[in-house]
Amino acid sequence: MIYIIDHQDSFTWNVVHQFSQFDKVHCSDYFDINKKLLNKSDVIVFSPGPGSPKDYPETSKIYKKYKGKKKMIGICLGFQLILYNEGGKIRQQNKIYHGYQSKIKVNGKSKIFKKNKVFNIGRYHSLKLNEPYFSKNLNITMRCTKTNTAMAFEDNLNKIYGFQFHPDSFLTENGNFFIKKILSSK
Numbered sequence: 001m002i003y004i005i006d007h008q009d010s011f012t013w014n015v016v017h018q019f020s021q022f023d024k025v026h027c028s029d030y031f032d033i034n035k036k037l038l039n040k041s042d043v044i045v046f047s048p049g050p051g052s053p054k055d056y057p058e059t060s061k062i063y064k065k066y067k068g069k070k071k072m073i074g075i076c077l078g079f080q081l082i083l084y085n086e087g088g089k090i091r092q093q094n095k096i097y098h099g100y101q102s103k104i105k106v107n108g109k110s111k112i113f114k115k116n117k118v119f120n121i122g123r124y125h126s127l128k129l130n131e132p133y134f135s136k137n138l139n140i141t142m143r144c145t146k147t148n149t150a151m152a153f154e155d156n157l158n159k160i161y162g163f164q165f166h167p168d169s170f171l172t173e174n175g176n177f178f179i180k181k182i183l184s185s186k
Helices: 012-019 034-041 057-066 077-087 176-184
Strands: 003-008 024-031 043-046 071-075 087-107 119-132 140-144 150-154 160-163
Touching: 003 012, 012 024, 012 176, 043 057, 043 077, 057 077, 071 077, 071 176, 077 087, 077 119, 077 150, 077 160, 087 150, 119 150
Parallel strands: 003 024, 003 043, 043 071, 071 160
Antiparallel strands: 087 119, 087 140, 140 150, 150 160
């Protein structure tokens, strides 16, 4: 079962619909977590949402509790939230990308996606990872071809993954491919 934590974002139900193509999904509001179902889940997804990662201390507690115990996936705010909890600094971008299509490229650090593969993706964010950022296990694996902004990461040891972009967006070509690859990774 996949447990999706809704950070009160209009895209959350797109995420729910997308993930429900792969497994049973339970979604609950950030303010109403069902701890029993969360414990039973195989995968935890941190949804997009408004604000910044520091605005969601309960999600940060959940991340820390289940790190290394369950597969976790962060999308947009969820991506930022995981990086924030791993010591990354999240900051305002110079340009806001809301409803913007970009090209991203996979680098050699990805164990799941083919190196140098380029994808068209949908972006809806005003914050980004402040770099340089260093982590022992978490690798930035995809970057915007134009701005070099971090767009995805993998921590294959702890089974933690994130997308700054929206795989659920119509602007992301074949968004299900990204989810399927992560869910099927060992």
